[in-house]
Amino acid sequence: MDTTTFSALAEPNRLRIVELLRSGPLTVGEIAEQLQLRQPQASKHLKVLHEAGLVEVEAVANRRNYKLHRQPFQDMDAWLNAYRRIWEERFDSLNSYLQQLQSGSDKPNNEN
Known part of the structure; x- marks a missing residue:
């Protein structure tokens, strides 16, 4: 997994931009307005996201629309999926272990 992706997303405003773009393409002005940023700030964040390959730019007349790549x-x-499986297996094992402990702790109480 390329760490550039995580570096780009580590900045809160860039993550917010990605969240905005999930619902469709937007211009720099629209992004700046919705996030209450100055347009130059939004442009700098979009440049980082573009360089990381996370967004694409489409020129339409005199507007530049940004959308997620x-x-x-x-x-x-896909990278996270491997970790999801590991954690699901571990949680399943923990659940089984806790059930064993619970059923084992009931026996001594029932015998008294």
Whole structure:
């Protein structure tokens, strides 16, 4: 997994931009307005996201629309999926262990 993706998303405003773009393409002005940022700030954050490959830019007349580039997020999901499986297995094991403890602790109380 490329750490550039995580570095780009580590900044709260960039993460908020990604969240906004989940619902569709937006211009720099629209992003700045919705996040209450100055347009130059929004542009700098979008530049970082673009350089990390997380957003694409589409020129429409004199406007530049930004949208999410799916591949890095699909790659991140695949990478995280391996960890999800590990944690699910561990939680299942913990659940089994706790059930054993609970059923074992009931026996001495029932015998008294």
